[in-house]
Structures are given as structure tokens and as C-alpha cells.
Amino acid sequence: MVGEAVSSELRGADPDAAGLDEQALGRLSGKVSEDVKSGRYRAASFLVARGGMVGYRDHIGEVSPGRPARQDDIYLLMSLSKAFTAALVLRAVDEGRLGLDTRVADLVPGFGVRGKERVTVRHLLTHSGGTYSGFPPPPPLSMADAGDLGKNVQAVSGLPLAFTPGTQVVYNPWASYALLGQSLVNIDPRHRGFRQIAQDELFGPLGMDDTAFGLAVDEPRRVPVSVADTDGAVVQRAVFESLNTVMDDKAEHPAGGAFSTVDDVFRFAEALRRRGAGAGHRVMSQAMFDYAARNHTGDLRNGFWDFDCEARGIEPFPAKFTLLGGYVRGSGHHLTPFGHTASPRTFGAVGGGSTMWLVDPERDLTFVYCSAGFLEGLDHFVRLREVADLALAACVD
Template sequence: MDSAALDRVGASTQGDINSGRILGASILIARGGQIVYRRSLGTVAADRPATDDDKYLLMSMSKSFTAALILRAVDQGRFGLDTRVDDLVPGFGTAGKGRATLRHLMTHTAGLPFGMVPPGVTPAQIGDLPRKAAAIAAIPAAFAPGARCVYTSGLGYDLLGHILVNTDPKGRNFRKIMHDDLFVPLGMTDSSFGLPLDDPRRVPVSFTEQNTGPTTPAMLGMFNQAFDADAEVPSGNAYSTIDDVFRFTEALRSRGTANGYRLMSPALFDYARQNHTGELPNEAFNFEVQARNLDPLIANFTLLGGYVRGTGHSLTSAGYTASPETITAVGGASTGWMIDPQHDLTVIYLSAGFIEGLRHFERLQRINDLALAAVS
């Protein structure tokens, strides 16, 4: 690794802090499973410098945790990728969603619309998984399952978390399943779904003055109050440190096994990491694409709760110079991880201070390309 090139990753992030785009960030870069660069920059709250052991809200990076245990259940034969969602969540098949399968949910092609909170559920109730699952099941199809791709934000993956509960042979709730079957076996001792509001290492969700908008108060209320110790939001309320996220990415870098624990089979991992949405665009970002006169965002969804780089020159959180097999996960507005198997490079980025929409994808693309530029 080129040390001067690695320093440009931190310099670029410091530039974002200096310009008021974000408040602070933690960055970890590893090559071949060995950490070669780490920095914690800026602040995560007033008079609180960023540190390596901060617990960040991972936002939609949480989906990769939920996806991992769904795939583990597939390996165990509890259900298959083509199992109808209605067989796992009774009542889901109404209103045009009858053809939707587990794989459709995982790839945002099940017919559900974009949304964080379904009709009939208040932001304060977002952590009530059974209530939310019932409301999601009742939503009419926005399109025929499999025909289009619309990132569902807090709907599809919350239903996947509910499926883990519905099919759990031990009768556990979602938070307990994640604790027992993912966090403890991988040594992720600082990770959880939900976190006490007064945890001293909790990083509060924040917006910089530059990025504050009309929805900011409602967003802050939901993330900093409703996401408490008991909240279960499989799509987005995992809390973790950068080192714990690295422990998880090591399991994926090793094709499903780490810390002596087999999370999923290599065969299923190799299938899951592929592009499962073909050339479909991710229509959830159509408004921003049109407003900014951008090219359509090609979805490139895997079954791992995130994306694959693929080929061609189109916006990708992996970085333009990443190998086609590179996989990523993105947490809306603030977080992301990337694993490039050809370069054996892992990059993890956790930040305080939201940058919403595709500008966060563009930031991750910049950070990952700078990291890839350091590979000799």
C-alpha cells in the first residue's frame, strides 16, 4: 500500500469536515485482512471528538446483517429463495403481491414502494416490528413483483427480519436472534439492534447547518428517540463500532466463515454476491436523477443487503476503479463498507452528519477510489 495515497483518504474526509458537509468520521482500510489505515476525524457531538470505539447508527448497512441471517436460514433449509412471502407472512399475498418471493424482498423487486414507515404506523412506533410487519403486508403492490426495482428503505428488509422471527425454531425475538446468531459468534461484542438512549458511546444522528432541511426535526426525533434499546428495525437500526463492522466484513471476505463460525456456505455466498437485478434502474432515486440531470442509477442489488460493482461507467458506491465483483453496503446518508476481492481490499466508513441521497453514494465512490489508488 502507498502510504501517501492512503493519507489522501483522510485528507479528503477532513476536507468534508472543514467545509461543513459533515461533523466527523471513522475510517478503516484493510488489505488481506490486515488493517493498514485507520483514522477518527472531527467530532460526533458537541465537544466530543470522534474515537475508534464510537457506536454509530449504521442505517441501511443494517440490511447486510439481516441478509446474512436470511441466507443462513436458507442454508439450513428453513425456506428457499423462491419461497413465496405469503407463505412466511400470512396475508402478504393480497393486493397484487401474490407472486412476490423471498428473493424479490431481498432485491427490492417485490412490488413494495419506497418508504421508511408504512401507513398506519407512526414514527414513534417504528421499532414495533410485529405492528410494522402487519402494516407492510397490507400495502397494495406498487408494481408487479419482479417487473421493476424500487429501493424500499424501511419496508422490505423489516419484513425479512419478521420472517426470521416467524420461522425461528427457538421462538426468539429479532434482537435476540441477531445477538445469538450473528454478533456473539463473530465476536461483535459492541453491536446490537437498538441501543439505550443514554449509552455514552452512542453517536447521535446529526445534520450540519449546510445539510439541514425541512424534514430534519422529524428525522432527528425518530433516530435519536424512537431508536431506543428495545426498537427492532431490521432495515436500519443496528449500532456498531468500526472494529465490529470489520469483523463482519471479514466473514464476507472469507466467503461466509470467520472467527471459526460458518455464517453461510461458500456456495450460497458466491451466488448471493452476484447482480440479481440485471440492468434494472433503482427507481427510488428517479426524482434526484431527474433533478440533477444524472444518468439512471443502475440497481446492481445482491442478496447480501447491498450492491455489486458490476461493469461499465455508472455511479457506484464501490468506486469506479473497483473490480466488477466488489460488494458494498450503504447506510443512508452516513455509512458504508466495501470489499474488493481482486485487490483484497476492505474499506469501512462511518460518519456523523447526514448527506442524503446520491451525494452520499458519490462520497463513498470518492473515498473508495482514493483507497484503491493506494494499492500497489
């Protein structure tokens, strides 16, 4: 039974039993330790599994002064949260409550104006709808409104289309997934809020007991958002650290407001490694998973990173968005958070500056990584690529 497998996964195993090389895993921990000592970030917790069996885990550094990283730390997952929202949307598609080509204007009253009439659910899942793509909340909102789903949807709905849907890909931290979250609320036959839908249909059934959209500010296991003390960083520290109070237990931010532990993220990743099922619960059909895990943006680059590529001398790279709230590795030599050596079908999700999970189907490897200390822009992608390649190097056939 699937549920029995899940319980044994989290008991873990020695690296040999999981098909992992212990010396290679030591190099992974060594790299993370070096980066923590150099100030690239403050702390990290991660695990490596093969075939659903956890063969290695480590917790390095201090998530805040005097507080060592622990297995049960609860992190703000930032954009990794999109994977949860996407799973809920695809589940609704499986159930016939909406379609990938359903127009958002038919789901969210007031959205279909100023050129946005034909934006679809598929466009939102792949950041190709031409909706607002700014990093802060949409005007006239401020960070204080980040957790107010209704306000965000209202603000986005009033803005004009930025480009013809489907012709470009520009990642946006707010608009697309706020609209998807509101769509789920609007079609819900039980009239639940977004947080409750996620709890009832995803987190609860998968045994993700330490996961929720929003978290009490005074929760003792909550990892505070911080900014790494790196040379040349221009990120506004106050903006990001304000998330420590803005994202409270009432916040509903489908694009970046989920909180979770390393183990709970693993439970979710395992459900997708199994093509949509975990803990005896089917999140989505196998047919839907197989379709969603592909590259749905072709060779289009992610225009959101144009400024960062230029500033850091990085060649522009294809977006490779799936419908799963994240990316697929694909082929070719280009920047990818999943590692140069990952197989082309490797899929997963990334949270800006802090988090990642990936599944490499060819190696049957799952890697979950959560860190404290926001690292700006594509520097985070580079960091993830480095640790992912070290995790992949530990695979023993």
C-alpha cells in the first residue's frame, strides 16, 4: 500500500541501502558548509532519496543567531508554493471543474478587461498570459497586502495586458497564481477559502501535517526570512524581511505563501515521483501528471531574468516551465537549477532565495533543499545547480 511506503521513507536508511555513495554525499555537505561559513547563506536542511528511500539528510548552520538548523524547522517556501497551487488546479481539471483552456475571465469576474479577455488557465500556469510581472505586489498595493488574496486579484484584474498571451514567457511572482487560487475558490462547491482547499485536498491527505498557506508569526519552529550578506547585493533587505510579519496565519498567497518542513516537501515530491499519488491519496491522474510534467513553453526564454542575465554575464536560457508550478530540465547546456547532469525529464520547483525540490526519474532520485538567507536573483539558481549536481553525483547504480 502507498501509505505504508511513505512511513518507511521517512525513517530513512543508510546511504548504501538507498543506492547512494557516502563520500559523494559528504562533498555535498562540505559544499553547503563552505557556503554557510562564507556568508552566502545562513543555514540549510536537505535530504537525498532514491526509490522513495531517504538515504541521507543534513542540517547545517544557524537559521537565526544561536538557533541551529533542525529537521523540523518550518520554512517559508516562497515560489515553491506554486507547485502546491498547480497541483490543486490540475486536480480540478481532472474532476472536470475547469479546463486548461478555460478563459480566466469566465472564472474571475472583472478580470476580462484591458486586453486580458482570452488569457487561459494554461497561460497562467506557464507565466505566458501577459499579466502583471512586477516583483512587488501589483499597484496600488504594498507588501502589507501580500497575504490578501482578494486585494491582489482585484488589483491584477484592473491592469492592462502586457503582451499577447502565449507569445512570451515572463515569470511573475504574484498575478498568475493569485488568479489561479481565486479561480479554485470561485468554483469550489463547498465555498471554502483557498487555505482550507489546500488543507483538505492536498496537505491533509498526503500527511503534510506541518504545511499550510500562512503561519502564525510566533510559531517557534518558523524560520525567519533573512538576506545573505553577500558582496554586491542590492536587494532591499527590509522588503524581504517584512515577510516575517506579513505572512501570518491568515495570509493567502498562492504564489509564495506556503510554509513547510523538509520532510513535508519530500512527501509532496514523492507523490509526483509516483505520477500523482502518495499516502494512499491521488493528487492527480497519471495521465494528467504525464502531460503536465513536460516542457510547455518550448524554446521561449523567461524574460523575467533578462536584467539578471545581462548583469551577471549569463547567457539567456529557455524557461522550460511545466504545468506543475515549476520546471523541467530538458536537454542542452544552459543554466538550470536542477544541475547540468540531471536527466532531461528531471522536474521540480524552486523558491526564490531559499528552497527547491527535484525528481530525476531516470535515477529515481529525489532531492529536497531548504535554506535560510535569501540569495539574490540568478545567484540562487547557480547555487541550486551546484548542490543538485553534487546530489546527483551520489547516485550508485
